[in-house]
Amino acid sequence: MLDAKKLRNDLDEVKEQLKKRNEDISALDDFTELDHKRRNIIQEVEELKSKRNTVSKQISEMKKAKEDASEAIAEMQEVSQKVKELDEELRQTAENLTHLLLTIPNIPHPSVPQGEDEDDNEEIRQWGGTPSFPFELKAHWDIASELNILDFERASKVTGSRFVFYKGLGARLERALINYMMDLHEDRHGYIEVLPPYMVNRDSMTGTGQLPKFAEDAFQIQEEDYFLIPTAEVPVTNMHREEILTDEQLPLAYAAFSACFRSEAGSAGRDTRGLIRQHQFNKVELVRFVRPEDSYTELETLTGHAEKILQDLQLPYRVMNMCTGDLGFTAAKKYDIEVWLPSYNDYKEISSCSNFEAFQARRANIRFRREAKGKAEFVHTLNGSGLAVGRTVAAILENYQQEDGSVAVPEVLRPYMGERDVIR
RNA sequence: GGAGAAGUACCCAAGUGGCUGAAGGGGCUCCCCUGCUAAGGGAGUAGGCCGUUCCGCGGCGCGAGGGUUCAAAUCCCUCCUUCUCCGCCA
Numbered sequence: 253m254l255d256a257k258k259l260r261n262d263l264d265e266v267k268e269q270l271k272k273r274n275e276d277i278s279a280l281d282d283f284t285e286l287d288h289k290r291r292n293i294i295q296e297v298e299e300l301k302s303k304r305n306t307v308s309k310q311i312s313e314m315k316k317a318k319e320d321a322s323e324a325i326a327e328m329q330e331v332s333q334k335v336k337e338l339d340e341e342l343r344q345t346a347e348n349l350t351h352l353l354l355t356i357p358n359i360p361h362p363s364v365p366q367g368e369d370e371d372d373n374e375e376i377r378q379w380g381g382t383p384s385f386p387f388e389l390k391a392h393w394d395i396a397s398e399l400n401i402l403d404f405e406r407a408s409k410v411t412g413s414r415f416v417f418y419k420g421l422g423a424r425l426e427r428a429l430i431n432y433m434m435d436l437h438e439d440r441h442g443y444i445e446v447l448p449p450y451m452v453n454r455d456s457m458t459g460t461g462q463l464p465k466f467a468e469d470a471f472q473i474q475e476e477d478y479f480l481i482p483t484a485e486v487p488v489t490n491m492h493r494e495e496i497l498t499d500e501q502l503p504l505a506y507a508a509f510s511a512c513f514r515s516e517a518g519s520a521g522r523d524t525r526g527l528i529r530q531h532q533f534n535k536v537e538l539v540r541f542v543r544p545e546d547s548y549t550e551l552e553t554l555t556g557h558a559e560k561i562l563q564d565l566q567l568p569y570r571v572m573n574m575c576t577g578d579l580g581f582t583a584a585k586k587y588d589i590e591v592w593l594p595s596y597n598d599y600k601e602i603s604s605c606s607n608f609e610a611f612q613a614r615r616a617n618i619r620f621r622r623e624a625k626g627k628a629e630f631v632h633t634l635n636g637s638g639l640a641v642g643r644t645v646a647a648i649l650e651n652y653q654q655e656d657g658s659v660a661v662p663e664v665l666r667p668y669m670g671e672r673d674v675i676r
Numbered sequence: 677g678g679a680g681a682a683g684u685a686c687c688c689a690a691g692u693g694g695c696u697g698a699a700g701g702g703g704c705u706c707c708c709c710u711g712c713u714a715a716g717g718g719a720g721u722a723g724g725c726c727g728u729u730c731c732g733c734g735g736c737g738c739g740a741g742g743g744u745u746c747a748a749a750u751c752c753c754u755c756c757u758u759c760u761c762c763g764c765c766a
Contacts, residue, residue, distance in 0.1 A: 291726095291728090297735085298728095298734060299735090301735060301736090304747080307747095308746055309695095311694080324746070329746065331746080332745085624705090
């Protein structure tokens with residue numbers, strides 16, 4: 253959510269900034285009118301309430317003095333009726349205004365390259381080069397089925413398409429990665445470990461920006477107004493919804509492992525094979541609450557924490573600075589980390605590291621105070637995958653495949669794999 | 677899931693319709709007093725949000741949302757959370 257005061261003062265400038273996103277922002281045209289209407293009603297209704305408060309007190313005194321107050325009471329009956337009508341009108345107007353604000357995307361940071369779509373994203377750096385294979389390489393789903401460590405067929409029988417059973421050393425590899433990532437972030441990068449709820453309520457989904465605009469991307473629980481989390485970002489960021497943090501608490505950093513659930517609406521036919529696009533997948537998510545002035549150096553720190561995993565795993569990757577047209581609704585700036593997938597002969601997103609500035613904090617009302625008596629300010633929130641576990645498994649299977657069909661185990665994972673050095 | 681009880685400020689807590697724009701404690705901050713400390717005395721402690729003609733004024737705030745009333749922490753309804761007991765369960 254953007255700052256209503258900023259929209260009031262610099263609407264044209266905001267529009268100019270948002271145009272770069274290549275998105276429909278015509279809803280903003282109604283802002284000024286709604287904002288004025290709201291403030292006019294407030295003035296009118298508060299004047300009446302003030303009068304009512306004063307006269308009510310007089311009525312009380314008149315009654316005590318045994319005077320006749322019926323005239324004043326009759327008058328206040330009318331005032332109260334009017335107040336009721338105006339309050340309703342105000343509620344309606346404020347709701348419209350809030351809804352409008354909730355559907356306007358974040359303003360891109362000046363360091364975000366301007367562009368229309370993913371082709372305009374800017375490569376920041378590469379790591380690890382691209383490996384060549386002296387034999388015919390296989391896609392991870394073929395490697396996995398030959399090793400009997402992933403079972404897509406039975407998962408579609410038991411549930412449906414885009415679900416998977418991990419089996420044997422496949423399941424072990426997934427679990428090893430989760431433990432490896434969590435240990436690293438907790439022990440070396442200073443994150444507090446969190447195991448969050450996998451369902452959240454509507455306010456939480458609104459706080460981080462999944463609702464109201466992107467309802468079709470989420471799975472919703474029928475009996476309750478709950479949603480399966482599409483990422484641990486939602487429960488973890490919302491942990492501090494409606495809170496005022498102290499300055500000493502910042503920067504506050506959480507690492508959370510969770511399953512993630514996405515309906516993948518509109519992705520029919522894309523990445524249909526393998527682990528890349530599932531309705532349920534595991535992810536380790538890093539979430540940071542920081543002082544506004546620190547958020548851009550924090551974004552670099554956060555991205556570095558995610559990159560460290562890939563470096564330890566010796567997986568080639570590149571870091572992309574997402575352009576204005578590919579930024580996503582909530583981010584002011586976003587780096588995608590893309591891992592090399594030999595079967596795609598291309599890089600594929602494995603982590604997304606974003607600075608939301610105050611966009612989520614304003615929606616979720618997460619603030620901090622620099623001094624005990626100081627004014628509460630919005631924090632900046634950031635998050636990034638560290639990493640998507642399923643895609644990491646895919647990358648390991650493909651990059652570590654060997655001619656005989658086996659897969660070498662990355663060295664850092666061996667302690668987590670019962671000291672095995674190969675999956676065969 | 678059933679039955680009961682409770683949600684008031686940083687914490688505890690009084691409060692059954694109008695001097696409650698919330699008593700009283702505790703804690704915290706500042707001051708006084710006594711070599712230091714403890715004890716004692718005094719003052720402050722509703723923040724937050726919203727509006728505004730912004731060193732001021734006004735509105736809303738007693739779990740949340742509605743309702744009754746000239747007037748609601750107080751009466752009524754719905755919901756949420758916590759606690760106790762029962763049931764079920766990993």
